Amino acid sequence: MKVNATNLSQILPVVSRGIPISLPSPEIVSSIPKINFKKKHIILWVPGTNDHAIPTKFIEAVKQMFGDDAEVVMVDYMATQEYAVSRPQGVLTLKATLDYIKKHNVGGSMIYLAGLSQGAMVISDVLGISSYSHMVERAVFMGHPGLSTNHFKNDRKVKEFNNPLDIVTFDWAEDGDMLIRKITKFLKGDILTGVSLLGIIAKHPLEALWAGVLYLHRVPFLRFPKILKIDPHDYTSSMDDAVSWLRLGVQALPQK
Numbered sequence: 001m002k003v004n005a006t007n008l009s010q011i012l013p014v015v016s017r018g019i020p021i022s023l024p025s026p027e028i029v030s031s032i033p034k035i036n037f038k039k040k041h042i043i044l045w046v047p048g049t050n051d052h053a054i055p056t057k058f059i060e061a062v063k064q065m066f067g068d069d070a071e072v073v074m075v076d077y078m079a080t081q082e083y084a085v086s087r088p089q090g091v092l093t094l095k096a097t098l099d100y101i102k103k104h105n106v107g108g109s110m111i112y113l114a115g116l117s118q119g120a121m122v123i124s125d126v127l128g129i130s131s132y133s134h135m136v137e138r139a140v141f142m143g144h145p146g147l148s149t150n151h152f153k154n155d156r157k158v159k160e161f162n163n164p165l166d167i168v169t170f171d172w173a174e175d176g177d178m179l180i181r182k183i184t185k186f187l188k189g190d191i192l193t194g195v196s197l198l199g200i201i202a203k204h205p206l207e208a209l210w211a212g213v214l215y216l217h218r219v220p221f222l223r224f225p226k227i228l229k230i231d232p233h234d235y236t237s238s239m240d241d242a243v244s245w246l247r248l249g250v251q252a253l254p255q256k
Contacts, residue, residue: 028092032100033073041070042101042109043246046094047079048117048143049086057236058114061243079118090122098132112246113139116235117168120144120160124151127158138249140242142235146171159245166232 035042043062045054054074062072075097077090094113101111113136115123120141127133128150141160144151146169152158162169235242244250 028089028096031076031093032097033075035073035101035104036071037105037107037109039069039071040109041066041112042105043070043072043112043114044075044094044097045072046075046077046090046113046115046119046122048115048119049079049081051079051116051119052076055116055236055239057239058243061239065243065247077122083118087118087122087125090118091125094122094126095129095132098126098135102135110137111135112137114242114246115139115141117143117145117233121148124148127152133157138246140245142238142242143168143233145169156249159242161235161238161242163232163235168233 043066045058047053052074054072059072062070075090075094077093078086079090080086098111101109105111113123113127115121120143123139123141124144125148127136127139136157139152139158141158142162143166144160144162151160153160
């Protein structure tokens with residue numbers, strides 16, 4: 001999704017002041033996906049950073065476990081590393097989509113949410129609002145960022161699938177929004193912000209060490225074990241369990 005001046009003019013001022021956004025821009029309204037309300041099950045997929053597609057594995061799992069009476073719809077948004085803008089824009093887009101569903105879902109289709117990485121964070125922000133969480137039958141997160149404001153460990157409708165080696169899911173015990181802003185500035189070349197991040201690293205040495213290992217294994221001449229070359233933020237293998245959770249509220253049984 002492209003972001004124009006109108007969209008940014010609505011998002012940036014309120015984000016900088018920490019004021020919740022309630023009115024979506026015309027572009028966000030126009031991005032509401034087409035939904036077939038003749039289907040009994042509507043599954044909204046919110047993609048992660050730099051992604052604008054529904055994983056094939058997820059679609060296949062939905063087909064297998066829900067049958068023909070389900071539709072998977074992508075809620076697209078910026079999904080970039082400009083988190084201070086991308087995340088609230090994703091929240092606005094998902095809220096606008098749910099508002100549209102509330103108005104047009106006369107047949108009573110059941111609504112489910114699924115998201116990966118930044119998409120999981122977007123969903124968790126929206127589910128923190130009771131008027132939206134009541135609309136949702138079940139929700140599933142994969143690679144849910146530990147810096148997310150909302151987590152739902154005791155919520156029977158929500159399930160997180162997180163790889164324990166995935167640094168994205170680590171709880172850095174910091175102000176999530178502040179840390180995201182610092183990381184974003186550092187990635188843009190702000191050296192002073194990078195220095196301030198060293199203080200956080202010092203408080204979380206094991207997490208920082210693992211992050212370093214994940215980075216160094218990409219250096220060609222360093223011979224790390226194959227297991228370290230597996231991307232811990234790849235959740236393809238969790239798709240079956242995630243869809244099983246959406247359908248039944250339980251994980252898929254292991255195959256014999």
